[in-house]
Amino acid sequence: MRGALLALGLISLVLACKPAPSATSDAGAQIPNDATITASATPTAAASVALTGTTADAGGDTEAAKEIVRSWSHALDTHDTAALSPLYAPRVLFYGRDVPRAVVLAAKSRALGPGSTFHQSITSDIAIVRGDNGDMRAAFTKHSGAGKQLDVAARVGIARGDGGALEIVEETDAPTQGRASTIKLAGCHLAAAAAVRDVPAVKKLLADTQREIDAHYSDRSLGGWGPIDEPDGFSASLGVNQPERFENLVLYGVHAGKLTVTVMGEDVALPKEKQEAVAKACL
Numbered sequence: 001m002r003g004a005l006l007a008l009g010l011i012s013l014v015l016a017c018k019p020a021p022s023a024t025s026d027a028g029a030q031i032p033n034d035a036t037i038t039a040s041a042t043p044t045a046a047a048s049v050a051l052t053g054t055t056a057d058a059g060g061d062t063e064a065a066k067e068i069v070r071s072w073s074h075a076l077d078t079h080d081t082a083a084l085s086p087l088y089a090p091r092v093l094f095y096g097r098d099v100p101r102a103v104v105l106a107a108k109s110r111a112l113g114p115g116s117t118f119h120q121s122i123t124s125d126i127a128i129v130r131g132d133n134g135d136m137r138a139a140f141t142k143h144s145g146a147g148k149q150l151d152v153a154a155r156v157g158i159a160r161g162d163g164g165a166l167e168i169v170e171e172t173d174a175p176t177q178g179r180a181s182t183i184k185l186a187g188c189h190l191a192a193a194a195a196v197r198d199v200p201a202v203k204k205l206l207a208d209t210q211r212e213i214d215a216h217y218s219d220r221s222l223g224g225w226g227p228i229d230e231p232d233g234f235s236a237s238l239g240v241n242q243p244e245r246f247e248n249l250v251l252y253g254v255h256a257g258k259l260t261v262t263v264m265g266e267d268v269a270l271p272k273e274k275q276e277a278v279a280k281a282c283l
Helices: 002-016 060-077 081-087 101-111 174-197 200-216 272-282
Strands: 088-094 097-100 118-122 127-130 136-146 150-160 166-173 221-230 233-241 246-255 258-263 266-268
Touching: 060 081, 060 118, 060 127, 060 136, 060 150, 060 166, 081 088, 081 101, 088 101, 097 101, 150 174, 166 174, 174 200, 174 221, 174 233, 174 246, 174 258, 174 272, 200 221, 200 233, 200 246, 200 258, 221 246, 258 272
Parallel strands: 088 166
Antiparallel strands: 088 097, 118 136, 127 136, 136 150, 150 166, 221 233, 233 246, 246 258, 258 266
16 A cells, blocks of 8 residues: 555656656658569668678689679679579568569569660679578679669578579668668567556556546646667657656666566566567567
8 A cells, every 4th residue: 555655646746747848759661562673772872781690611602602693683684584583592582571483583574574774783892691501691782773773782692402502592682671670670669668568567557647647637648758769779768748848657678679667766577478579579
């Protein structure tokens, strides 16, 4: 009972204090339903695509992987869709979508069909990095487009197929990676907010605060601040919008995939399943 009275006392103190404007942000983006060869039409010469792993060996596979990238680029530049077919694996992560080879080739055929003005060349060195499983990723800058051509950071993933030959298993570029990152972050924001609002202590505090507002403060409302994106995650809060300020009641954030919650200055432990759900959405 004493704890409940203390919480209500604190709520009343917060509501009675002079208040700062609140801010709420929503992040969202949409990956195109059909990525085509012209999906790289955003200027991103200074951008890059992520490469993780170890530098591939200096011979053999490295040179073979570079040759596949050159052959792929040449086939696009010359509109030789027949030459593209044997370069791709049966399934390809194609600009963020896992699709069969036929879908990739159909997109290329549409982009390179009669009247197409598309051209492409590789204007940088091809950097090859090998992952722990032996697959390789090639990063480079491509100068491409239909009509106006732009320099775009691009990446092609290469792996050995069932027959032992190297095949393209991924095709992407910096604009696509940027959209995917934005969508991932938005999903992380939503998952964390849902988990926080489901915490019993948060539910009770917000309900008690709303009753106090309804009874005594017509110029107050519940609201949120953030999320504020940070290098390894983000932070946000729930609280009370007052005429001149925002008062925090609940602070929370996700950093390196871990959600932390503080209610009225006290850290709150979260169930394992809640942490796992947030980590899945954020990592």
